[in-house]
Amino acid sequence: MKTFASAVVLLALIAASGARELQPNYAPAPAPATSKPIADIVFVLSAEKASFPSSSTLELKGVSTTAQYYGAGARAGLISTPIFANGSAGAEYVASNGEWLNVPDAVLFSNSGSNNQAILLSLQNPLYNEDDKTVTFTITVLPADESALKTAHGVTNELVLEHADNVGTPLTDAVKPGTVLTDVALFIDENRESLKPIAETKYHWGWGNSGWGNSGWGGSSYNSGWGSGWGSGWGSGYGWGK
Structure with missing residues (x-):
């Protein structure tokens, strides 16, 4: 697999x-x-x-x-x-x-x-x-x-x-x-962009200039999963990006 x-x-x-x-x-x-x-x-x-x-x-x-x-x-x-x-x-x-x-x-x-x-x-x-x-x-x-x-x-x-x-x-x-x-x-x-209206209704979720906001979906993050560097990303996930 x-x-x-x-x-x-x-x-x-x-x-x-x-x-x-x-x-x-x-x-x-x-x-x-x-x-x-x-x-x-x-x-x-x-x-x-x-x-x-x-x-x-x-x-x-x-x-x-x-x-x-x-x-x-x-x-x-x-x-x-x-x-x-x-x-x-x-x-x-x-x-x-x-x-x-x-x-x-x-x-x-x-x-x-x-x-x-x-x-x-x-x-x-x-x-x-x-x-x-x-x-x-x-x-x-x-x-x-x-x-x-x-x-x-x-x-x-x-x-x-x-x-x-x-x-x-x-x-x-x-x-x-x-x-x-x-x-x-x-x-x-x-x-x-299509997910933005969903994201805006979620607690602790921001839509920042560096990626998927400053907080990620569902909690605080370290530079966000879709921002610069490591972060908690979407919900309880984590990720990296430029």
Whole structure:
């Protein structure tokens, strides 16, 4: 699982920095104009197993104790999974309208033996179960079409582009109830500016010029996870950045 997690993290970082612009063998076509917000953050949640109790439910089992986040400017850090995957009213990542992370787009990668695959999803209502360390989401499976995505230039977009070129990890456009996948990682695309209204409602949260404010989400920090140097970052997480 460690090898796969490292590989998909690398994919996320390459995608977030514009992987296609780094290819030396051809000149990429100009990206189409878009009014969508840029996916300048990616959250990563790893698990031993993913199952689909129904076509609209994803359950992650053996989930990691922390979620990782990566952003522009080498910003990165960790967030406690119970805090990150709390979809209840008033929770750290829940807006006043009850939406968790603005109902983000995501891609679920699986490394089930030789049957590697990816599924594009829209996520809602995460529920963390402390007793068995599972996270359950309400999901919608998204088509391999950039027009269906909420953000631009993210991990989800990169997978759609690769799918159109018949390269990369195969995309699955539907899930059957009862399907089980192993060695999985969930990549969630987000835009920092889109999260600002959520952040402004949280206690001890500031939006400073040096990054994600002076205090981080949910407590005091040392220069903040999204500011300069080490900090407590988002909630009970910690991180670093420029």
